[in-house]
Amino acid sequence: MLKKISLILLVFVAFSILIPISAQAANITITINGQNVVFEQKPVIKDDTTLVPMRAFFEVLGAKVNWEEKTKTVIAFRGETTVQLIIGHKIAKINGKSYELAVAPQIINGYTYVPLRFVGEALGDEVIYDNGHIVINSSNQRTTVNSITATKNMVGTSTLSTPNVTSEKDLYLLIKNALENNEDEITFTLSNSFYNSVKSSGTVNDILNSISDIVDLVLAHHPEIGYANKWTISVNGFNNVISKVSIKFKYIYPKDKLGKMEDEVNTKAKEIIDQIIKPDMSDIDKVKAIHDYIVKNTKYDYENLINNTIPPESYTAYGVLIKGVGVCQGYAAAFNLLAQLAGIDSLGVAGTGFNYSGSMPHAWNMIRIDGKISYVDVTWDDPVPDQGDNVRYDYFNVTEEQLAKDHSWDKEKFSEKYFDYK
Template sequence: MPRKILLILIVFAIIFALIPIKVHAAGITVTINGQNVVFEQKPIVKDNTTLVPMRAFFEALGAKVDWDWRTKTVTAVRDGISIQLVIGQKIAKINGENYELAVAPQVIDGYTYVPLRFVGEALGDEVVYDNGHIIINSIFSISNITSEKDLYILIKNALENTEEEITFTPGDSYNSLIRKDNSSDEIFSRISDIVELVLSHHPEVGYIKEWTVSVNSYNNVIKKISVKFGYIYPRSEVKKMKDEVNTKAKEIIEQIIKPGMSDIDKAKAIHDYIIKNTKYDYENWLNNTIPPESYTAYGVLIKGMGVCQGYTAAFNLLAQLAGIDSLGVSGTGLNYGVPMPHAWNMVRIDGKISYIDVTWDDPVPDQGDNVIYGYFNITEEQLAKDHSWDKEKFSGKYFDYK
């Protein structure tokens, strides 16, 4: 090759090397939590990976951002999740663990760009691509759960407020507890066990018929868990039912609780009121046609009709208003020698735990004001003669899960 031609080719090669490689700047739109987000520096697609301006994106997601110019490291923190990205490197860190990136963070036209999907999912957010439109559902306001007690209280409060869904991030200690065998089924089972426990302890808040558990994870690390509740009636109707029964419960307490009463006298007054004003829903029980409200405090206190779960819920609600510690217990009771599903109350009075089964103290068929006290304020040993239950799930520690 002539020397002159070779020199020309070298010059062209040098010039080409100095020209920045253009990446595809697509007409991408981004929505975060239902709000359209417009970045001053437009999102860019490179090697089928969407890159976004670093600081603007992290701040839109509610993350705190730190930039170390000496190491060219970006650190973002939100809800206990820490992400570290280094310019030009395809290895990122999430809470100290290494993850490989498809495209490295890089400086383009003087601005630092980071991979959108990796960042969003690393924070536990949902990232959905839809024909050039990116939808991100951010969860930076969710609860961080570090123990069974935390989750128990979160679920209980959500049901008290008739919430449709809860979302939380499991802390490291609780994360390891709920996934001992590292399977999704185990996670679903453990979360469902807590929901069932709350509903058993607090039937007064349990106007739900079903729930679903979903898990969002990234590279085998759980980022968030959601529990969605399905109520027995539309939520607006359930809220009205709760308002009505809460108003009624307060009226009952004003009527039956007198100044100077001891806690045991208060418990007796509540026990007697429920029995005198409620009929066991025996016909529907026989025909297997029990309506949903018969399982609730609403059925007992408003309609005057219920089954054991409703009696238990009503006692819980009234006891709490009277300042008495009370929890529901689910187990079985012997019905003519045959174990049948049943519910009753465990109370803590003067520091001592005893049991009250209002349902079994209410004669069937109904006998008006006739009240039985065979299952009022009895010991565990006495109750265990014809009742069975998991004593670990229904232990005194749960009185303090508030």
């Protein structure tokens, strides 16, 4: 069984192309500059866009509003910014420049409603969506994001070092390094070549999906570092042009405990390699030794699987190598860790397994020996219930064609090229 990874997408700051949210109007809450705001006329959802009562919303943001009845035009002013919207029209203007809206301003129950996100960001405010809760930080009340970042991070220098991601491989390695070091957050910029490398259209939604897919891919390829179970992606930009991206990671254990667990499992892994790997072994003999050690020393966590009570460590190399108990993701993680220490190219594979009980999410390993790709499914070579030293080889060093008889996976996401992402 493969652990399900949770994903949260938070999108910040200044996009005139609206990002859809899925929330019912009755559940929407709005916080502006730290204060909960309740409008007499409730916000509504129209085609996945949040609309709010025009005059009340502009006024709470500190903007002055003019209404031209004849042309059905809303004109709002705050500082040096002028925003113009016309009822029923998807073209709005900010300081005379035109932008296309996902949903036009409209009259609902006799009140004028405008798109919340566009209005907030047009005035230079930060707008954050989080599962039906909307947070707005007014530029009238805060220092700019760039100023806060610069003050926090500048140490004896006048410039900030933010990595520029030029390709899928760049981002993949940046994420992998962050997870290996249990970093809480990474921030980077995207070059135009990145969009081509991930075959993205360049829209905000498309880029967010591409980035989150790469996080997911790193965790699938490298389950031995898979201690992050949630992540948040945020982007800064304007008019669909991204200027900066941040990814925040949340781990399944507190950082101090996680560090001790990793030290323990790494020490154990090195001891195992010293014990089972001999200098005269071929690469395939090394793979067999690792495969056999895991099967002989691990019990599949079947009871917890049946009771839906699988503890987090069963999904990790720690569970398999220290506790001696795990599920498929833990087996794949332990195999990856030991294989890498033995000098064997190995990647985790996430997909679906099919057996007598039906189909279920599953994980196994892809290896490369002498330039040839084959697969090892240690989990399915370990009998259940546990039979001690009894080892099967039905799924040891099998070809893609052989494995595909009862395994299904995305061949593009788990292709040979990722062995060279180092």
